[in-house]
Amino acid sequence: xxxxxxxxxxxxxxxxSQTCHLIKRRLRDLGVDAKLVxxxxxxxxxKKLNPAGLIFSGGPASVYQKDAPAVDKDIFNLDIPILxxxxxxxxxxxxxKGKVVSGRQEYGxxxxxxxxxxxxxxxxxxxxxxxxxxxxxxxxxxxxGFKIIGSTSxxxxxxxxxxxxxxxxxxxxxxxxxxxxxxxxxKNFAHLICGxxxxxxxxxxxxxxxxxxxQVGHHKVVxxxxxxxxxxxxxxxIGKAIGRQLYPVYIESGLMRLGTKEEVEHIFKEFIKIKPxxxxxxxIFLSKLKGVSDPEKKRKIIGHLYIKLFxxxxxxxxxxxFLAQGTIYSDVIESKGSKRSSKIKSHHNVGGxxxxxxxxxxxxxxxxxxxEVKKIGRKLGLPPEVTNKQPFPGPGQAIRIIGSITKQRLxxxxxxDKIVLEEIKKAGLYDxxxxxxxxxxxxxxxxxxxxxRVYGEVVGLRIYDSSNIMTAxxxxxxYDILQKISTRIVNEVPGISRVVYDITTKPPAxxxxx
Ligand code: XMP
Numbered sequence: 001x002x003x004x005x006x007x008x009x010x011x012x013x014x015x016x017s018q019t020c021h022l023i024k025r026r027l028r029d030l031g032v033d034a035k036l037v038x039x040x041x042x043x044x045x046x047k048k049l050n051p052a053g054l055i056f057s058g059g060p061a062s063v064y065q066k067d068a069p070a071v072d073k074d075i076f077n078l079d080i081p082i083l084x085x086x087x088x089x090x091x092x093x094x095x096x097k098g099k100v101v102s103g104r105q106e107y108g109x110x111x112x113x114x115x116x117x118x119x120x121x122x123x124x125x126x127x128x129x130x131x132x133x134x135x136x137x138x139x140x141x142x143x144x145g146f147k148i149i150g151s152t153s154x155x156x157x158x159x160x161x162x163x164x165x166x167x168x169x170x171x172x173x174x175x176x177x178x179x180x181x182x183x184x185x186x187k188n189f190a191h192l193i194c195g196x197x198x199x200x201x202x203x204x205x206x207x208x209x210x211x212x213x214x215q216v217g218h219h220k221v222v223x224x225x226x227x228x229x230x231x232x233x234x235x236x237x238i239g240k241a242i243g244r245q246l247y248p249v250y251i252e253s254g255l256m257r258l259g260t261k262e263e264v265e266h267i268f269k270e271f272i273k274i275k276p277x278x279x280x281x282x283x284i285f286l287s288k289l290k291g292v293s294d295p296e297k298k299r300k301i302i303g304h305l306y307i308k309l310f311x312x313x314x315x316x317x318x319x320x321x322f323l324a325q326g327t328i329y330s331d332v333i334e335s336k337g338s339k340r341s342s343k344i345k346s347h348h349n350v351g352g353x354x355x356x357x358x359x360x361x362x363x364x365x366x367x368x369x370x371x372e373v374k375k376i377g378r379k380l381g382l383p384p385e386v387t388n389k390q391p392f393p394g395p396g397q398a399i400r401i402i403g404s405i406t407k408q409r410l411x412x413x414x415x416x417d418k419i420v421l422e423e424i425k426k427a428g429l430y431d432x433x434x435x436x437x438x439x440x441x442x443x444x445x446x447x448x449x450x451x452x453r454v455y456g457e458v459v460g461l462r463i464y465d466s467s468n469i470m471t472a473x474x475x476x477x478x479y480d481i482l483q484k485i486s487t488r489i490v491n492e493v494p495g496i497s498r499v500v501y502d503i504t505t506k507p508p509a510x511x512x513x514x
Contacts (some may be wrong), residue, residue: 001103001247002418003080004399005050005051005052005080006049006052007049007051007052007159007300008031008032008033008052008160008196008197009032009033009034009035009049009050009052009253009423010032010033010034010035010047010051010052010053010055010190010194010196011028011034011035011037011041011046011053011054011055012024012027012034012035012036012037012054012055012057013036013037013038013039013041013054013055013056013057013071013088014057014058014059014061014341014485015039015056015058015061015069015087015088015091016038016059016060016061016069016087016341017058017059017060017085017086017087017173017341018113018302018341018470018507019057019058019173019175019176019394019470019471020036020057020058020229020341021036021329022175022176022369022470023055023085023175023186024036024059024422025175025205025329025369026183026186027190028199028201029183029200029201030186030196030199030201031197031198031200031339032196032197032198033200034051034055035051039056039069039070039071040069040070040072042072042471043072043075044080045122046075046077046078046080047234049218049352051080051411052080052081052194052196053081053083053189053190053194053196054075054080054081054082054083054090054189054197055062055082055083055084055085055087055088055092055189055488056071056082056083056084056085056087056088056089057086057087058085058086058087058088058134058135058173059086059088059208060087060102060341061087062090062136062137063087063090063094063100063137064092064102064137066173068091069091070091070095071095075374075380076092076095076096076165078169079165079166079182080166081166081167081168081189081193082165082167082183082195083121083165083168083170083174083175083189083193084167084168084169084170084187085170085172085173085175086133086134086135086170086171086172086173087135088136088138089139089160089169089170089171090135090137090139091330092143092167092169093139093141093146093157093169094312096143096144097143097144098139098141098142098143098146099139099140099141100137100138100139100140101138101140101286102137103136103137104133105136106133106134106135106152106155107132107134107135107505107507107508108132108133108174108505108507108508109130109132109473109505110130110131110132110133110152110154111128111129111130111131111152111153111176112128112129112131112150112151112152112158112159112161112172113127113128113150113151113152114127114128114149114150114438115148115149115150116149117443119149119161119163119168120188120192120193121161121168121185121189121192121193122149122185122186122188122335123188123192124181124182124184124369125180125181125185125287125288126180126181128180129180129181129322130179130180131152131158131170131172131173131174131180131182131411132173132176132177132179132363132471133152133155133171133172133173133180134160134173134507134508137169138154138155138157138171139155139160139169139171140156140157141501142157143162145162145163145164146160146161146162146164146167146169147161147163148160151394152171152172154431155171157169157171158170158171158172158173159171159274163311164184166193166252168189168193170185172435173281173361174186176471177237177470177471178471178473180355194425196496203368203372203375203376203379205237205376205379205380206378208237208364209240209241210241211360211364212237212238212241212364213217213240213241213242214324215362216242216245216322216362217236218245219245219319219320219321220245220246220247220316220317220318220319220320220321220322220324221238221242221245221246221247221320221321221322221323221324221362221431221473222247222248222249222310222313222314222320222322222324222326222359222390222510223235223238223246223247223248223249223253223263223323224249224306224310224323224324224326225248225249225250225276225323225326226250226251226256226264226326226392226394227256227260227263227264227267227389228326228389228391228392229326229370229373229374229377229386229387229389229391230326230327230328230370230373230391231325231326231363231386232271232272232377232382232386233326233327233362233365233373233376233377233380233382233387234266234324234325234326234363235248235274235324235326235464236272236366236377236380236382237273237364237365237380238276238324238362238364239272240380244274244478246274247274247277247317247320248268248272248274248276248277248311249276249277249279249310249313250264250276250277250278251279251281251306251309251310252278252279252280252281252282252285252303253281253285253302253396254281254282254283254284254285254395254410254489255285255302255395255397255398256392256394256397256412257396257397257414257417257421258394258415258418258420261278264276264278265278267386267490267501268439270449271382271383271386272379276318276488277313279309279313280394281305281309284301284305284461285305286405286407286410288301289301289302289398289402289404289405290405291404292405293403293404294400295399295514296404298395298398298399298514299395299399301381302394302395302396302398303394303395306394307357310323310359311323311357311358311359312380314358314359315493320359321359321360322359322360322362323357323360323361324360324361324362324363325360325362325363326362326363326365327363327365327366328365328366328368328369328370328373329366329367329368329369330369330370330390330469330470332366333384334474354401361412369469370391370467370469371467374387374388384431388430389429390433390434390435390436391434391435391469393481393512397410397413397414397417399512399513399514400413400417400437400438400439400440400512401413401439401440401442401469401514402439402440402441402442402513402514403440403442409440409457411438412493412494412495412496413438413440414461415493416438416489416493417437417438417494419438419485419489419492419493420436420437420438420461420463420485420489421436422482423484423485423488424463424481424485425437425462425479427477427478429475429481431453432475433463433465433475433477434464434466434467434469434472434511435460435462435463435464435466435511436461436463436464436475437461437462437463438459438460438461438462438489438499439459439460439461439502439513440457440459440460440511441457441458441459441460442457443457443458444456444457444458444497445458445497445498446497447490447497447498454495454497455497456495456496456497457495457496458496458497458498458499458500459489459493459496459498459499459500460499460500460501460502460512460513461482461485461499461500461501461502462474462508462511462512463475463477463484463501463502464511465475466506466511469511470506471505471507472503472505472506472508472511473505473506474501474503474504474505482501485499486498486499
C-alpha cells in the first residue's frame with residue numbers, strides 16, 4: 001500500500017513560473033496547506049516537513065541551460081507523489097534519462113486528447129479538453145516506468161504517469177483558469193493521490209482587519225488611492241481597522257481615465273466616509289515623461305513620482321508612519337516576485353519603491369488574487385459598480401501610448417478610451433470583459449476622410465476575458481459592437497486613421513501593450 005503522510009501539506013518546488021503562486025492558491029482554496037520551497041531544498045528537510053505530496057512548478061529555464069535549477073535525485077526514492085508541471089516535468093525526464101529537446105514551442109490554448117482515463121488523477125475529466133501551454137522545450141523520450149496518458153497535436157508526452165512511483169508529468173498548466181479540468185486535476189492529485197481531505201477555505205476578513213490594527217497601533221496611515229478596486233478595498237479595510245487615523249491620498253497625475261477624480265470623491269464619500277486628499281500633479285507628470293518612450297523607464301518615472309508625492313503629503317500630516325497600497329499578488333509576481341521567476345514588468349507600486357522609503361508599507365491584499373479581492377469587497381458591502389470596476393494600471397494611460405507621451409496624444413487616448421467604455425457599457429458587456437481599452441500604437445496609416453487624405457495614428461483595441469490576470473483570452477465581441485467602437489473612434493477622435501483588434505491570448509502577450 002502506498003505511503004500517505006498525515007500532514008495536510010504539499011510542497012511546491014518553485015522553478016520560477018509566473019503561475020507558481022497560483023498552484024498555492026488552488027491548494028489553499030481546497031483547504032490544503034502549501035509551502036513554496038527552493039528546488040535545492042535538502043532531502044533531510046523535506047523529510048522533516050513530511051509533506052503528503054510535491055508539486056514541481058514550471059519555470060523560464062531550459063534543462064540544458066547552465067545553472068538550470070534542479071532537485072536532488074534522491075527525491076524520487078522518498079515515496080512521495082509528485083505532480084510535475086512544464087519545466088518540472090522536463091526536469092524529471094532529463095534527470096531520469098528521458099530526452100528533452102528545445103525549439104518546439106507552444107503558447108496558449110491547445111486540445112489535449114486522453115488515451116485512457118484509468119488514472120485517478122483524471123477522475124471527472126472529459127476524453128478531450130482545452131489546456132494552456134507556455135513552453136519552448138519538450139520531452140520526446142520518456143524515462144523508464146513512464147507512460148503517456150494524454151497528448152496535444154504537437155506534444156505526445158503532454159500528460160504522463162509513472163504509476164509505481166506515483167509521478168505525474170504535465171506539459172500544460174493545470175493551475176491556470178483557462179485549462180479545463182485543471183483545478184480538478186490538482187484536486188484529484190491532492191485528494192485521491194496524496195490522500196488529503198478537501199475542506200474549502202473562506203477568507204477571514206476579521207483577521208485581516210485585526211492584523212492591520214496590531215501593525216498600525218496609534219500611528220497614522222496615508223493610503224494611495226486611485227478609485228480602483230484594489231486601493232478602494234485596501235482603504236476600506238484600513239478604515240475599518242483604524243478609522244480616522246487613515247488619510248487616503250489621490251494623486252491627479254492626468255494619466256487616469258477621464259472622470260476618475262470625481263469617482264474617487266464619490267466612492268469615499270459614500271462608502272468609506274473619509275474625505276480623500278487630492279493632489280494636483282498633471283503638469284509635473286507630463287514634464288517628467290517628456291520624450292520618454294521606453295516602457296520600463298516610464299514605469300520607473302511614474303512610480304518614483306508617485307512615491308515622492310505621497311511622502312511629501314505624509315510629511316504634512318503629523319504622526320504618519322505607514323504608506324498603504326493596494327498591491328495584489330499578480331503585481332508582485334509580474335515584478336519578479338520569487339527568486340527564479342523572470343521579470344516581466346515593473347508594476348509601479350512594487351518595482352518603483354525607493355530602497356530608503358521613509359514610511360513603512362502596509363499591503364493587506366498582497367497575498368490575494370483579483371477574484372479574491374473582489375470577494376472581500378463584496379463581503380464588506382461594496383456595490384458591484386465598485387467591485388466590478390475594470391482594473392486600471394498604476395502608470396495609467398502612459399503605458400497605453402506607445403512611444404513618447406504628449407498632451408495631444410494623451411487627450412486622444414483618453415477620448416478613445418471614453419468611447420470604448422461607453423460602447424461596452426451600452427452593450428451590457430462591462431461586467432463580462434476583464435479590461436477594455438484603446439492603445440495609441442504610434443504607427444501611422446492612410447485614411448480618406450471627406451475626400452481628403454489623412455495620414456493618422458492607428459489605434460489598437462484590447463478587450464479580453466480573465467479572472468485572475470495570469471491568463472487571458474480576447475473577448476469574442478459581436479461584430480456590430482466592434483464596428484461601432486471603430487466608427488466612433490475614427491470619426492470623433494482627431495487624427496486617427498484606423499482601429500485594429502488585438503486577438504492575442506496571454507500568454508504569450510501581456511494584457512497591456514507596454
Ligand atoms: P499585463 O500587461 O502585465 O497586465 O498582462 C496584468 C494586469 O496588470 C495591470 N498592469 C499594471 N498595473 N502597474 C500596475 O499597477 C503596472 O505597471 C502595470 N502593468 C500592467 C494591467 O492593466 C492588467 O490588469
